[in-house]
Amino acid sequence: MSSTRDIDALIDLMARLPGLGPRSARRAVLHLIRKRGLLLAPLARQMQLVADTARECLNCGNVGTADICDICSSEKRATGELCVVEDVADLWAMERSGVFRGRYHVLGGTLSALDAVGPEELRIPKLLDRVHAEGITEVILALNATVDGQTTTHYIADQLEGRVRITSLAQGVPIGGELDYLDDGTISAALRARKEL
Amino acid sequence: MSSTRDIDALIDLMARLPGLGPRSARRAVLHLIRKRGLLLAPLARQMQLVADTARECLNCGNVGTADICDICSSEKRATGELCVVEDVADLWAMERSGVFRGRYHVLGGTLSALDAVGPEELRIPKLLDRVHAEGITEVILALNATVDGQTTTHYIADQLEGRVRITSLAQGVPIGGELDYLDDGTISAALRARKEL
Ligand SMILES: [Zn+2]
Ligand SMILES: [Zn+2]
Numbered sequence: 001m002s003s004t005r006d007i008d009a010l011i012d013l014m015a016r017l018p019g020l021g022p023r024s025a026r027r028a029v030l031h032l033i034r035k036r037g038l039l040l041a042p043l044a045r046q047m048q049l050v051a052d053t054a055r056e057c058l059n060c061g062n063v064g065t066a067d068i069c070d071i072c073s074s075e076k077r078a079t080g081e082l083c084v085v086e087d088v089a090d091l092w093a094m095e096r097s098g099v100f101r102g103r104y105h106v107l108g109g110t111l112s113a114l115d116a117v118g119p120e121e122l123r124i125p126k127l128l129d130r131v132h133a134e135g136i137t138e139v140i141l142a143l144n145a146t147v148d149g150q151t152t153t154h155y156i157a158d159q160l161e162g163r164v165r166i167t168s169l170a171q172g173v174p175i176g177g178e179l180d181y182l183d184d185g186t187i188s189a190a191l192r193a194r195k196e197l
Numbered sequence: 198m199s200s201t202r203d204i205d206a207l208i209d210l211m212a213r214l215p216g217l218g219p220r221s222a223r224r225a226v227l228h229l230i231r232k233r234g235l236l237l238a239p240l241a242r243q244m245q246l247v248a249d250t251a252r253e254c255l256n257c258g259n260v261g262t263a264d265i266c267d268i269c270s271s272e273k274r275a276t277g278e279l280c281v282v283e284d285v286a287d288l289w290a291m292e293r294s295g296v297f298r299g300r301y302h303v304l305g306g307t308l309s310a311l312d313a314v315g316p317e318e319l320r321i322p323k324l325l326d327r328v329h330a331e332g333i334t335e336v337i338l339a340l341n342a343t344v345d346g347q348t349t350t351h352y353i354a355d356q357l358e359g360r361v362r363i364t365s366l367a368q369g370v371p372i373g374g375e376l377d378y379l380d381d382g383t384i385s386a387a388l389r390a391r392k393e394l
Contacts, residue, residue: 046207050237180224
């Protein structure tokens with residue numbers, strides 16, 4: 001069926017998105033074809049635009065469309081507070097809570113003996129550099145409350161000990177919970193009640 | 198945050214896909230940005246291609262990239278059997294089962310008093326035309342085993358009574374079940390065991 005080959009190829013690509021299997025990819029593609037003027041064509045253009053322009057911030061690891069992201073570029077965000085998160089989804093979750101006014105540092109994961117992820121695989125050396133270079137007075141370790149997240153928190157706290165105030169999110173983050181799943185109020189409460197390590 | 202506006206716009210478009218909410222749309226977009234060379238750019242191109250070429254078959258309602266789809270164009274599929282389904286996802290499910298060699302007719306829904314869907318809103322007049330024009334000897338009514346699906350089955354059976362053999366899928370379709378959720382083997386069994394109405 002040659003004329004459906006292009007549609008099958010689109011379904012195969014869609015099925016590679018997280019959370020979509022073959023069946024939901026087929027449903028999504030049929031929906032897109034039905035709304036090809038209102039949704040499929042705009043989505044194609046927006047994807048191409050993002051594919052052409054998106055990049056990771058060379059300083060913090062956030063995604064944006066410039067080499068240095070808006071948060072790192074903004075003098076208003078130079079509060080001396082640096083919030084360390086595992087990935088960009090967590091940074092976005094923090095931003096949605098609207099309570100943090102400093103800058104971020106995205107590690108890109110956690111230390112993991114099992115997966116052979118050491119400090120060099122993450123952005124930990126860059127973090128240590130930034131604490132000096134940007135005159136950071138407080139590092140807020142906002143990693144997930146998982147075993148690997150907490151291992152990473154303690155590793156970074158050891159590295160920075162005596163050089164800067166080190167805090168971590170306290171109240172409201174459930175054991176085993178991931179930041180990106182929490183509501184904004186919970187994140188706000190956890191940030192306000194942060195405690196010294 | 199001007200440089201993330203394009204990314205936010207992409208998230209908003211993705212969240213309009215069935216099965217994706219705001220959170221899974223954010224996850225999907227982050228995944229796409231990480232794989233912008235291998236997945237995002239090819240997906241954008243394939244979406245644009247399908248947006249430019251996809252259309253509904255003027256004869257049967259299937260989707261493809263020509264005015265008349267491959268199945269309607271193929272003489273091999275002119276077996277005299279016509280399988281009536283609610284939507285294109287059901288046609289695809291039938292094709293995956295690989296057991297049916299005739300042609301299809303996609304109604305585009307079911308009759309529904311509640312939603313004011315009458316025969317003219319579906320492709321029922323076109324179905325009656327095709328039974329004559331294509332020398333159909335058997336109409337297989339493969340609608341979902343829902344109340345509206347069965348109402349539609351009986352309405353079409355009444356319209357065609359005495360003019361053609363009329364059958365429906367029999368074994369294996371669970372009460373309240375929808376074709377697109379069934380495994381291929383169940384669909385095959387139901388087609389083989391189809392019964393006279
Ligand atoms: Zn940055
Ligand atoms: Zn057709």
